[in-house]
Amino acid sequence: MDLREINNKKKRLEGFMIFGGAITGISFISFIANPVFMIGFIAGGLIMAITGSQFKKLSTDFKAIHVKKIIEDEIKGIDYDPKKGFEKEVVYGSKILKKEDRYYSEDYLSGVMKDKKFACADVKLQDVRSNGKSTTVVTVFQGRFFMIDFEKKFENDVYIMPNLSIGFNWFSELQRVDLESIAFNKLYDVFSVDKHSAFYLLKPAFMEKLIEFRSVAKRVMFGFKDNQVYIALDTRIDSFDLRMFREIDQTFFEEIKKEIKLIEELIDLIPA
Template sequence: MNLEQIKRKKAIYETWFIIFIIITALSFILFMTNPLLMIGFIIGGLGASAMTGMLKKLSNHFKNVYVREVLDKLIPGCKYEPERGLESSYVYDSKILKREDRYHSEDYLEGYISGKHFISADVHLRDVRRSGKSTTVVTVFQGRFFEIEFNKKFENDVYIMPNRTLLFGLFEGMKRVELEYIVFNQTFDVFSKDQHSAFYLLKPRFMEKLLEFSNIAKRTMFGFRAKKVMIALDTRVDSFDLKMFKDIDTQFFDEIKKEVKLIEDLIELIS
């Protein structure tokens, strides 16, 4: 099934979804005049649910065939597992993302960028907020998480977070490091036990490259620990899923290309 066939099938599911919703709504409205219309309400609800399930299956096919092919061209030899994600304990251990009430991860990607091994996945964090009888679920982070392995060890841990991030003791025992780059200070807060380690890592060209990530994400978090670099990009986008009534926008592949290019540049500056 090529991309055009996927688009046509998606449009068919969306049309039937609308039809079933209309049947459900009309049956509910007219139920008082004819109780038998409850059958229409049930059929409409089941039909709409079935279309949602069929779209999910189509989305999985889209990922397994089309997305996999594009990713393999972008990152030759990569391993892509759409239904697999990263364990919550693994992501939270990075310290660049705070534990939330609800955690979901999928679209696992693994391979090599500029000779460095990396793993990545979509991560969705949501906070459940209760006030009296009402409950609200708020998205706190939605985007991609990267971990890249290096041959050399960073002298001390360095964490770079967006300004005014609520840390809740994540970096206990560390100091906030003030840098001479004013624009960088206005965008990020830097934490490390030893400010010398932060100064050694954050050269002007390196800071400029970190600032470029702000062009592709609402918020960006970085962690440099041992031999690993962790990056969390809060794009508020579910990278590869098909959504009801949303066009199949292959522009997200361009966004992935930008992410990979920025990571390549970071690797070059660190190595």
């Protein structure tokens, strides 16, 4: 399917979404006066749900052809699979993200860059909360998860979390380490078995890089474990996905290239 066909189908689906939304809205307002309009409300909701499902499929087809080509042409030796993701055991095993009720992962990138093996993918974690009468689904994390090989094994695990992270209390054996940089301590909390491991890793130059990097995402988490570096960026964005009512233009493709650039920046960020 070429870009013209994808754009045409995208516009048709956007039209259906507007139509379904209009039916739902009008029926909801009219339901107050006449309950029979509940039928229209349900029908509109179904149209929107089916359209959303078809739009997701179109997005996957688009990524499998066009995004894959852009990524693999940009840097040789990188593989991209829009349907593949990290196994949940890998993500939870990093210990920088807490296990939640629902787990999703897709848009898997892997390869070698700057002599370092890496893998990354979108991850979404959702917490299902129920009070007996109603159920609420809360997205706890949505963003990009990275795993980068490190040449040498870290003596002890070190975790760098956003300051005052809620829920980061499942490491009873770890201690919180305060560093000399006040600016760094305001942004991040550091955890390790002993403070010497943290001090050895977090040299002033590395801390400055981490302070600058904080602007990339809402929340940034790092785990230095064995010979792997794990990074989670809570961006609240689905990478590479088509979006309703947004053009597939040059800006869209530039954002794909920015993702590749981000991997390079992360590899450069890690101290040698």
